[in-house]
Amino acid sequence: MRLLHRIFPHPHLTILLTLVWMLLANAPSLNSLVFGLILGIIIPFITQPYWPDRPKLRNWPMIVEYILVVLWDIVIANITVARIILFKRDADRQPNWVCVPLELRTPEAITVLAGTITMTPGTVSSDLSAHGHNLLVHCVDAPDPDAVRDQIKHRYERRLKEIFE
Amino acid sequence: MSFIFEFLIAFFLIVSGIFGFVGSYGMIKLRDPMSRLHAPTKATTLGVGGVLLASIFHSILIEQHLSLHELLITLFLFLTAPITALFIAKWHIHRHELPSDLPDAGKDELWATHAVEQVEDVPDHSKT
Numbered sequence: 678m679r680l681l682h683r684i685f686p687h688p689h690l691t692i693l694l695t696l697v698w699m700l701l702a703n704a705p706s707l708n709s710l711v712f713g714l715i716l717g718i719i720i721p722f723i724t725q726p727y728w729p730d731r732p733k734l735r736n737w738p739m740i741v742e743y744i745l746v747v748l749w750d751i752v753i754a755n756i757t758v759a760r761i762i763l764f765k766r767d768a769d770r771q772p773n774w775v776c777v778p779l780e781l782r783t784p785e786a787i788t789v790l791a792g793t794i795t796m797t798p799g800t801v802s803s804d805l806s807a808h809g810h811n812l813l814v815h816c817v818d819a820p821d822p823d824a825v826r827d828q829i830k831h832r833y834e835r836r837l838k839e840i841f842e
Numbered sequence: 843m844s845f846i847f848e849f850l851i852a853f854f855l856i857v858s859g860i861f862g863f864v865g866s867y868g869m870i871k872l873r874d875p876m877s878r879l880h881a882p883t884k885a886t887t888l889g890v891g892g893v894l895l896a897s898i899f900h901s902i903l904i905e906q907h908l909s910l911h912e913l914l915i916t917l918f919l920f921l922t923a924p925i926t927a928l929f930i931a932k933w934h935i936h937r938h939e940l941p942s943d944l945p946d947a948g949k950d951e952l953w954a955t956h957a958v959e960q961v962e963d964v965p966d967h968s969k970t
Contacts, residue, residue, distance in 0.1 A: 795924035803931035806950035
């Protein structure tokens with residue numbers, strides 16, 4: 678078990694790198710699998726000092742659920758923003774800053790949340806507060822900033838909390 | 843059967859063309875710089891996504907071989923687009939917003955961009 682941990686210090690990264698390599702090669706063959714595995718073993722081994730306390734991912738069904746929710750929201754976001762651009766008069770639009778208080782503490786989780794916010798309906802994450810307790814979000818059209826904040830907290834942050842913490 | 847496949851591929855190409863156009867048009871139409879940021883970060887995701895889906899379907903249905911490296915482009919796009927947007931947003935806050943223009947940052951008092959900036963870095967806002 679210990680030896681296995683020595684060889685695969687970061688099993689998720691190993692799987693991810695192998696997969697990415699096989700996709701890059703774009704032909705599922707033994708060659709690309711073996712070379713992907715070699716990269717997947719060497720890269721985590723070399724980069725080990727750079728991630729001293731990475732968070733433990735748990736709750737895999739939640740990760741799948743999160744990805745599906747985000748993908749769906751991205752499609753909806755595209756349509757919403759396209760409608761705002763095409764059909765809404767610029768004077769009627771109410772751009773707004775929203776402050777989202779964060780319950781998440783792990784930097785990785787906050788990064789994922791900020792990225793998700795940027796990709797989803799009418800919101801772009803713009804800044805973090807000085808000590809990382811709040812997230813500044815810009816909305817392209819938000820008559821009700823509180824509703825946006827509650828939606829972000831309920832839809833994304835709740836799920837991320839279960840995944841990372 | 844081939845007709846349906848071609849129809850499907852053409853559909854994805856048209857969708858991506860429309861969204862790519864709307865994203866670019868938004869850059870012209872929206873007035874303030876922060877709102878302009880919304881157009882390229884979102885409307886183009888589906889624009890690029892549509893082309894990639896069409897490409898995957900074309901290789902599977904017409905050329906009869908599996909090609910999935912388009913998924914990597916999506917992955918890289920999802921990794922890089924939010925970071926670019928964040929950089930532009932931070933630039934905007936640095937140059938054009940005062941701490942008093944932004945909502946209250948709670949107990950941290952300042953947003954990170956303002957917290958690190960020195961007095962002499964901050965441009966004179968009174969003229970704009």
